[in-house]
Amino acid sequence: MQTIEPQTLSESQQENKFKTGVLIVNLGTPDSPNTPDVRKYLREFLMDGRVIDIPAIGRWPLVNLIIAPFRSPKSAKIYKELWEDRGSPLKFYGEDVEKMLQDRLGDDYVVKLAMRYQSPSMDEGLEQFRKSGFQKIIVVPFFPQYASASTGSVFEKTMKIMSGWQIIPEIKFTNTFFDHPKFIQHFADTARKYMAETNFEHFLFSYHGLPERQMTKGDCTGNTCKFGSCCDTLHSMNQYCYRAQCFATTRLMVKELGLKEGTYTTSFQSRLGSDPWIKPYTDDVIKDLAKAGTKSVLAFSPAFVSDCLETTIEVGEEYKEIFEEHGGEHWQLVESLNNSPLWVDLLEDLVRKS
Structure with missing residues (x-):
């Protein structure tokens, strides 16, 4: 054998x-x-x-x-x-x-x-x-x-x-x-460095946008997603809703930084095409802030972990130009995590x- x-x-x-x-x-x-x-x-x-x-x-x-x-x-x-x-x-x-x-x-x-x-x-x-x-x-x-x-x-x-x-x-x-303490800490620590130098009037949290239809498709209940107050809290029925998670991210950073109500806004950027995307749109928010007399803004882009086209160029430069064109004076981007x-x-x- x-x-x-x-x-x-x-x-x-x-x-x-x-x-x-x-x-x-x-x-x-x-x-x-x-x-x-x-x-x-x-x-x-x-x-x-x-x-x-x-x-x-x-x-x-x-x-x-x-x-x-x-x-x-x-x-x-x-x-x-x-x-x-x-x-x-x-x-x-x-x-x-x-x-x-x-x-x-x-x-x-x-x-x-x-x-x-x-x-x-x-x-x-x-x-x-x-x-x-x-x-x-x-x-x-x-x-x-x-x-x-x-x-x-x-x-x-x-x-x-x-x-x-x-x-x-x-x-x-x-x-x-988005709710990891180290994630929140990075943006808060970086923001504090700029806040020590400038008394910012407003804080803008700009996230990458998505078509509204993608939020609706992801609504497991079929009737939770209303694009309004439904994103004010995160719960079992909207826990994977991108828009709700973005608002939750803002709330965590606001709490960590001790920001006052009325001094911050959550908005969405980079929309493409004519279909409705999740709101409010960042470029509209910026124009409204500047027209209302806001002179200084500290901008966050917490949907990204690496600085890229959407952070460095879009938020850091293009939105700065829009802000200044409508009367704003000081615009500062908080950098992403990069290699922190x-x-x-x-x-x-x-x-x-x-």
């Missing part, structure tokens, strides 16, 4: 046997600020059915024949303003955090940065984990508040990739962290609790 020799694991397989892969995922950025790369990025991003949630038969011509061709040259000019020697801030801050978190977690974990759109891709990161035979995989989307178009898209992409694996290890997803040690503290906590 033929005897079967027991197989032995290679040295690398033995080392990886009980390791955990940690995939940290941000939205993405073009590979360069040149128009072809920006067009490529926009096409991948906007063709996601969770981003533009209309049937594919209508989404394809809208994105590929209208939005991407006409918007990419304009966006490329703006990306060139944003670009630094190290490249896109969103990407190089992510690379910094990847190294910092790896050092913090130690040899039992392997941390990989991925982008939902463009590079480094989620496919590459997860494939490395698969080939290494890791015992467990933790996916950490870099979005403080849940939205189908961001966190939901990362979850869907992960499951789509792993659905083709013969062996699927234990997998954990982190969801939201508090951000790494937060991520370590999320991973270890997973």
Whole structure:
């Protein structure tokens, strides 16, 4: 009778046997600020059915024949303003955090940065984990508040990739962290530095906007979402409502900073197209503030963990111009978490609790 020799694991397989892969995922950025790369990025991003949630038969011509061709040259000019020697801030801050978190977690974990759109891709990161035979995989989307178009898209992409694996290890997803003490602390600590220098009259919390229809689709009750006082509290029926989580984020920061009622506003930016998006719109709020005589504003953008086009350019520069054009005098943006040690503290906590 033929005897079967027991197989032995290679040295690398033995080392990886009980390791955990940690995939940290941000939205993405073009590979360069040149128009072809920006067009490529926009096409991948906007063709996601969770981003533009209309049937594919209508989404394809809208994105590929209208939005991407006409918007990419304009966006490329703006990306060139944003670009630094190290490249896109969103990407190089992510690379910094990847190294910092790896050092913090130690040899039992392997941390990989991925982008939902463009590079480094989620496919590459997860494939490395698969080939290494890791015992467990933790996916950490870099979005403080849940939205189908961001966190939901990362979850869907992960499951789509792993659905083709013969062996699927234990997998954990982190969801939201808008209420994590370290998240609130970072923005509050940064804000206090500016508040020590200037007596700001108003505090603006501007979040990325979404179409109202996406809020309605996510309403599990079918009648909770009214785009009004329904977002004044967070409860079991609206706990995953993006708009409600944004208002909750503001309340936590207001409490931490001790701001007085009437001195702050929550608003939403970056709307696209003619369909109604969640309100109030940031640009309208800014105009109203300036016209009412407000001279100084401290602006927050707490939907982002890395400074990017929507923070540095849109909130930091474009909204500043609008404010000054209508009579405002001093506009200051509070920076995102970027590569802050508090951000790494937060991520370590999320991973270890997973």
